[in-house]
Structure formats: structure tokens, C-alpha cells
Amino acid sequence: MSSAPGHLMRPSASSSPCLRTPSQTAGPFVSLGTEWLTDAGMVSESDPSAIIVFGSVVDGDERPVTDAMLEFWQTGAAGASLAGSPQSCSGLARALCGPDGGYRVVTVKPAALPGPAGQLQAPHIDVSIFARGLLQRLVTRIYFSDEEANEADPVLVGLEGPDLRNRLVAQRSNADDLGSAKGAPRYHFDVHLQGDRETVFFGPW
Amino acid sequence: MTGAEAIPGSPSVLDPPYDYPGYNSTRLRAPKMGLRPMPPGSADKGGPVFGDGLVVAEDHDLTLGHTGEPVGQRIIVTGRLSDSAGRPVRRQLVEIWQANAAGRYRHDMDRHPAPLDPNFTGVGRCLTDDDGHYRFVTVQPGAYPWKNHYNAWRPAHIHFSVFGTSFVDRLITQMYFPGDPLLALDPIYQSIGDRRAAELLVAKFDMATTVESWALGYVFDIVVGGAGPTPADS
Numbered sequence: 001m002s003s004a005p006g007h008l009m010r011p012s013a014s015s016s017p018c019l020r021t022p023s024q025t026a027g028p029f030v031s032l033g034t035e036w037l038t039d040a041g042m043v044s045e046s047d048p049s050a051i052i053v054f055g056s057v058v059d060g061d062e063r064p065v066t067d068a069m070l071e072f073w074q075t076g077a078a079g080a081s082l083a084g085s086p087q088s089c090s091g092l093a094r095a096l097c098g099p100d101g102g103y104r105v106v107t108v109k110p111a112a113l114p115g116p117a118g119q120l121q122a123p124h125i126d127v128s129i130f131a132r133g134l135l136q137r138l139v140t141r142i143y144f145s146d147e148e149a150n151e152a153d154p155v156l157v158g159l160e161g162p163d164l165r166n167r168l169v170a171q172r173s174n175a176d177d178l179g180s181a182k183g184a185p186r187y188h189f190d191v192h193l194q195g196d197r198e199t200v201f202f203g204p205w
Numbered sequence: 206m207t208g209a210e211a212i213p214g215s216p217s218v219l220d221p222p223y224d225y226p227g228y229n230s231t232r233l234r235a236p237k238m239g240l241r242p243m244p245p246g247s248a249d250k251g252g253p254v255f256g257d258g259l260v261v262a263e264d265h266d267l268t269l270g271h272t273g274e275p276v277g278q279r280i281i282v283t284g285r286l287s288d289s290a291g292r293p294v295r296r297q298l299v300e301i302w303q304a305n306a307a308g309r310y311r312h313d314m315d316r317h318p319a320p321l322d323p324n325f326t327g328v329g330r331c332l333t334d335d336d337g338h339y340r341f342v343t344v345q346p347g348a349y350p351w352k353n354h355y356n357a358w359r360p361a362h363i364h365f366s367v368f369g370t371s372f373v374d375r376l377i378t379q380m381y382f383p384g385d386p387l388l389a390l391d392p393i394y395q396s397i398g399d400r401r402a403a404e405l406l407v408a409k410f411d412m413a414t415t416v417e418s419w420a421l422g423y424v425f426d427i428v429v430g431g432a433g434p435t436p437a438d439s
Contacts, residue, residue: 021427022402023220024379029312033302033328060233092253116245126247133230135221135396155244193234203240205373
């Protein structure tokens, strides 16, 4: 900070530097303000490194959540650059739930990441969920069913039992690979906001 | 399993709870299992990088882009995006969306029988400058009724979505207007238990921002982040 020009360091007279601005719900019309960025993902579906993550968001009555917005934060694939075009954003993909609660996002499978104490974290995507009825975002993680590194991932290992662990693992959808076209690999990940299969959520931060 | 409660004094204690009975939509959507501690590494994940062409200058003015001017009180909303240490969040995305002056959103699911304005979409965005500042030109949104309880009205508000420098900074919130009597009656606003924190969501009327013979000015500063890393000032 020492060499920054003075005008860049000017404090704002009306800010309260240590008190964070609280969250509020994104409301039922979140798509109005956020849909424009859903097409600015990191890769196109025809990219060889592309994968598709799809699924549904359901509420405590197992009814589809039709007004949620999901964001997927991640690093790139091993060796792949996330640098996008001027019209894109890198490191983030955004999806909206449709009338059936379904979402679908095209992204790349991220590389494994170093974790604490030298442990390797299995490839994963951090997910934020915004919707009416959520006064703050919900945060979860997506792992991938075809990754052996899941067995030693510190977050998955820290959960009690395979049932909870599986709630964070997107299942490779084999049926869709049998099509004539060599499509991008597809992974199925549902979000249950409540209920017997409630998704594992993380926080606070 | 017990839910992970917010640690007193941590930034998150200022956020509203998931489960807030006064806001009916939380009933089937608030998680019941309790939250797990944030995984190591998530807090370190940097923010997305937005291409230079993603946002254009006109995107900050919601009164443009139509054949005529929208109905309503023209306003300027500006402020500074910073981290909890007061450092500017630079070149990051700020998105807003709002109802028109009559309290109606341009959205298929908005059934409020107030008129749509053919000259107003209610969506804007910009990138913060090197000092963390953003600026929008828009019209004062109207209050509108909702079905939460009998005679429920949302106070006039603008939805704000901001990115900071890391995953923990990500925030969607709402900006309100000073002196609005509906704030005291609004369960979404009242869900913030800490009065000082709630007041941070009320913009300040500002004569220095107000433009002679043209638009009223409001200042709404936004502070994001817990303990996430910040890029070195350069």
C-alpha cells in the first residue's frame, strides 16, 4: 500500500469500514438482473474440455424452486487457461432455474487443488445459490463421481458417512454418453434445500 | 447435529438468518441441518475476471436504451465498494435491478396490476473504478404489494449484486431509501437483527451527488468480506 498515489487511497466519508453490508434476498425476480451473464461462461459446449452440470433445486416439499440463480466458482482444468474473450467472464458460470426447477451449466472440470497440510483437494466447484426465501446465499460444493481423489478429499472425509458425502458428488450421467454425437460429459447434481436428502451447505464466512 | 451458529463478532452475525418466520418464503427454503464450516480453500478463491467488453458505459444509465425517457423521479445512485478494511474493490462487477416508478418489475412473474413503462427495463450494471466507486442513473422505484401477509408492501428498493476480491465477498442485497415508513413494517428488512447493520442498507440523500435541474442524488456504500485476502494495492 505504501506507494499508492494519494487519490487512490481517499477514504469514503460515509463508509463504516469495519461493518459489513448485510445480505438481503435476491427476490423472485433475480433473473431480471442476472440473466444477461448466463451466456458469458468460460467455455462453449463444443470445447473439448467442456462438461455439463445439470440438475434441479427443490424445496422442503420437494417442489421445484423455479426462481433460483446459481453461480459456480472454480479454477480451470489442469493446464487449461481460463482467459476468456472480452465478452466473457472467467472463473464464474451462472445459471437460472427454469419452470421445472432445472438448471444446466457448461463449464470445465477443475483441477485438483492443494489443501491444508499438503492434502490434495479433489476437483470441485464452489456453488452459491440465491433465491426468494433465502435471506443470504447458500453455499455448497460439487465434486465429481469419476474422481478417485474424492476418497482422500478432506471435506468429503470430514462428513459422517457415505450418505452425506454422496450429497456433494455429482453423478456422471452415463446414459447420455451413448448418444451418437460425442457430447460433453454430463454430471447430475440436485440441490435439496430441506428434507431427508438436504444438501450439505457451508458457512458462515 | 447442531447447526453452526455465527460466532459473535464475526462479520456474518450481521446477516439475516435463513429461518425467519416473518418472511413466509423462508419456511420451505431455509436449510434445517445446520451449516458446515467453510471448507479450507473456499475463502481463498479469487473473484471472477470480467472481460473489458462485458460491460459498456451505457449500462450504468437505466434511463437510456429506449425510445423515450422513463416516467418517474430521476435519481443518481453512487457509492464505494470496499472491503472491511476500507480498501477499494477495483474493477469488479456491480449489477442492479428494480421495479419501475409504479412499483412493477419487467418480469413475467410480476402480477402487480400497475403499469409497465415501455421506456424502462430496470436493469443496470457497471464496473467499479480504481477507487471502488460505482454510479448509476435511474428512476426512483415504487413500493409494491406482496403476498407475505395482509396489506404487505415492500419498501421502495433497488437490488444490488456485487463481487469482491474473493468467494467470501460475494453479496446480493437491497438498497432502501431514507425516511421510508414501510421499512419498520417490512420483514425482509427487519430480518437483520442488528439495527446498525440494517441502517447500512438505507442510502443517504446527498446534495453533492444531486445535479442541479436534473436528478436527486443518493449515496450507498457497500462493504464486503470477512477475512479474505485482498490484492496488494498497486
